Amino acid sequence: MQTQDLIEALSSDLRRVPPHALERRLGAAAALGMMVTLILVLVGLGLRPDLARAILGGMFWLKLGYTASIGLGALAMTATLARPEASHISALKWLLIPMALMGLLGVVDLAETPFSAWGYLWMGRSWKICPFLIFALAIPIYLGLMIAFHRFAPSRLMMTGAVAGLAAGGLAATIYCLHCPEASPLFVLTWYTLGMALAGLAGALAGERLLRW
Amino acid sequence: MRESEDELRALMIAGLGGDARAHHALLSAAARLLRSFFMRRHRDASDVEDLVQDTLVAIHTRRATYDTARHVTAWIYAVARYKLIDHLRRRRLGTNIEGLEEVLAVEGFESATSARMDVDRMLDTLPAKQAMAIRDTRLDGMSIAEAAVQRGISESDVKISVHRGLKALAARLKGGR
Numbered sequence: 001m002q003t004q005d006l007i008e009a010l011s012s013d014l015r016r017v018p019p020h021a022l023e024r025r026l027g028a029a030a031a032l033g034m035m036v037t038l039i040l041v042l043v044g045l046g047l048r049p050d051l052a053r054a055i056l057g058g059m060f061w062l063k064l065g066y067t068a069s070i071g072l073g074a075l076a077m078t079a080t081l082a083r084p085e086a087s088h089i090s091a092l093k094w095l096l097i098p099m100a101l102m103g104l105l106g107v108v109d110l111a112e113t114p115f116s117a118w119g120y121l122w123m124g125r126s127w128k129i130c131p132f133l134i135f136a137l138a139i140p141i142y143l144g145l146m147i148a149f150h151r152f153a154p155s156r157l158m159m160t161g162a163v164a165g166l167a168a169g170g171l172a173a174t175i176y177c178l179h180c181p182e183a184s185p186l187f188v189l190t191w192y193t194l195g196m197a198l199a200g201l202a203g204a205l206a207g208e209r210l211l212r213w
Numbered sequence: 214m215r216e217s218e219d220e221l222r223a224l225m226i227a228g229l230g231g232d233a234r235a236h237h238a239l240l241s242a243a244a245r246l247l248r249s250f251f252m253r254r255h256r257d258a259s260d261v262e263d264l265v266q267d268t269l270v271a272i273h274t275r276r277a278t279y280d281t282a283r284h285v286t287a288w289i290y291a292v293a294r295y296k297l298i299d300h301l302r303r304r305r306l307g308t309n310i311e312g313l314e315e316v317l318a319v320e321g322f323e324s325a326t327s328a329r330m331d332v333d334r335m336l337d338t339l340p341a342k343q344a345m346a347i348r349d350t351r352l353d354g355m356s357i358a359e360a361a362v363q364r365g366i367s368e369s370d371v372k373i374s375v376h377r378g379l380k381a382l383a384a385r386l387k388g389g390r
């Protein structure tokens with residue numbers, strides 16, 4: 001095919017691209033993935049029995065704030081990485097702030113707790129499954145983001161996959177808060193973060209293949 | 214005909230708004246930019262047109278990734294760079310990948326692009342004939358005779374325009390623009 005003919009074909013039947021089409025597409029994909037994850041939590045895991053009481057306390061919201069800030073922060077970065085000029089993501093370091101805050105809370109918590117109970121603060125009752133549940137719940141959101149990326153032009157594929165995985169992990173962990181009754185900052189810092197990191201790692205590996213264009 | 218960054222950006226934005234003629238003009242201009250981009254980096258001429266077409270399709274289908282606050286040429290070259298690297302990776306060829314480091318080096322590329330844009334901006338401050346003569350002979354590599362034929366002016370006219378234009382630019386640079 002001649003290049004001139006190609007240009008004719010591409011510019012005939014041109015559709016308008018509304019402003020912020022990229023951000024809207026990403027947001028819609030994340031929202032759809034989160035719906036699937038929410039359904040999985042509701043049907044497969046169930047809400048935590050004390051949810052009505054928990055939402056009156058501070059720890060529920062601190063947990064939610066922790067995972068949501070990482071999830072939404074990483075999601076915002078994927079919007080940058082969706083553009084071909086993106087070379088590096090300096091904003092990634094801001095995700096250390098929620099981690100540091102959660103760590104601070106953990107230290108305070110330790111200071112107020114007798115040494116004999118420290119193990120429970122760290123491991124809770126669900127440390128063995130928590131990271132893997134978060135990882136599994138991240139998959140629908142990650143796939144949603146990958147579908148959105150079919151129209152994007154990332155140039156750093158591994159990095160983009162990692163940040164998309166982290167976003168999916170953070171958003172999945174936020175929904176998982178509806179199920180998980182653990183209330184220790186150290187537990188959240190360790191096991192929730194591990195689940196999100198696993199999602200980021202897998203996202204990097206899968207992204208290198210899924211994101212090619 | 215070489216469109217400036219501002220013209221290309223206006224075409225791109227109109228195209229995003231649904232203006233098919235602007236989009237056509239943008240793709241045509243992009244095709245010229247891409248052809249010389251790939252020629253400089255990839256010697257196999259039969260591949261160059263494939264790369265140009267491949268990149269044009271990407272520019273079209275992925276146009277939502279253009280941030281209207283940024284340089285459209287930088288965006289076009291970023292798409293082109295990805296397509297070239299992808300092409301070379303697919304082929305894993307031992308032929309001529311001379312200059313690949315240069316393509317891969319994002320920083321160097323950005324500064325080269327912006328240097329080019331600085332040149333464009335400076336040329337825009339000159340009278341049109343002088344700017345055109347400098348572009349033709351000093352940037353696009355035409356001979357004085359070719360430029361004269363292309364523009365339909367005499368050779369001495371081209372020479373004088375280049376000379377006066379460069380002198381004006383030099384004076385401006387000395388005076389800190």
